[in-house]
Amino acid sequence: MNKKIWIRGAGDLATGIALRFFRSGFDVIMSDIAVPTTVRRTVAFSPAIYEGEAIVEGISGKFCDNISEIDSIIESGAIPIIVDPSGDIMREYKPEVIVDAIIAKTNIGTGIDDAKIVIGVGPGFEAGVDCHAVVETKRGHNLGRVIWSGSAYPNTGVPGNIGGYTVERIIRATADGIFKANVSIGDSVKAGDLVAYCDKTPVYAGIDGIVRGLLQDGVKVKTGMKSGDVDPRAQKDYCFSVSDKARAIGGGVLEAVLGLMSSRKI
DSSP states (O other): OOOEEEEEOOSHHHHHHHHHHHHTTOEEEEEEOSSOOOSOGGGOSTTHHHHSEEEETTEEEEEEOSGGGHHHHHHTTSEEEEEOTTSHHHHHHOOSEEEEOOOOSSOSSOOTTSSSEEEEESTTOEETTTBSEEEOOSSSTTTTOEESSEEOOOOOSOOOOBTTBSGGGEEEOSSSEEEEESSOTTOEEOTTOEEEEETTEEEEOSSSEEEEEEOOTTOEEOTTOEEEEEETTOOGGGGGSOOHHHHHHHHHHHHHHHHHHTTOOO
């Protein structure tokens, strides 16, 4: 079996997975939508789609315009990032390993027959039905655990607890419209500070902390859409390194793939 892995999604969790595989000697390809909605942009490869290149922890992700460019970008030592929301390019490329890390909380088009090894990340997948294994994404005791039969915990709609805060730390769109930031990732804010506009409607921080994630300007948002987050731990360097959650999930996916490659499931 070759060591090429296709990861659907290029947000911060998908990027944590990609780094695990890239550093383990795999050739990684990633795909996302044409206008990514990643809020933790400083630790994701999705910005390569609109910026041309994104560098995370010293590793480069480069925008790939079409299927013919994939192998040349891999050979250059970078990770190709391609727009492929339907998965049609992925299926034409025929990778032997597919990881669905879109984190849509539901399966939006990945099948167990799409590749020799298919891994689902988070809720919405059932091992043995949609994919060969599922990796848990819920914070807590089972974060990163490989599930060989059954599904991950269902989506609760409540963000993980960081520094004692859950829903309070999330920055959400206050109106339908075009998002325009008033602060930058890494900035310190206080509860009530203006952080963005949705068209002309202001968006305010809910807690004190550091802006850890924020949508790029120009994204069309809907009322209530996640548009950023504030980290109450106030450690600026956390904004620019892959999270503990992403690393744990990446380790689980790596374990699942290597286990399936060796036909050993423990």
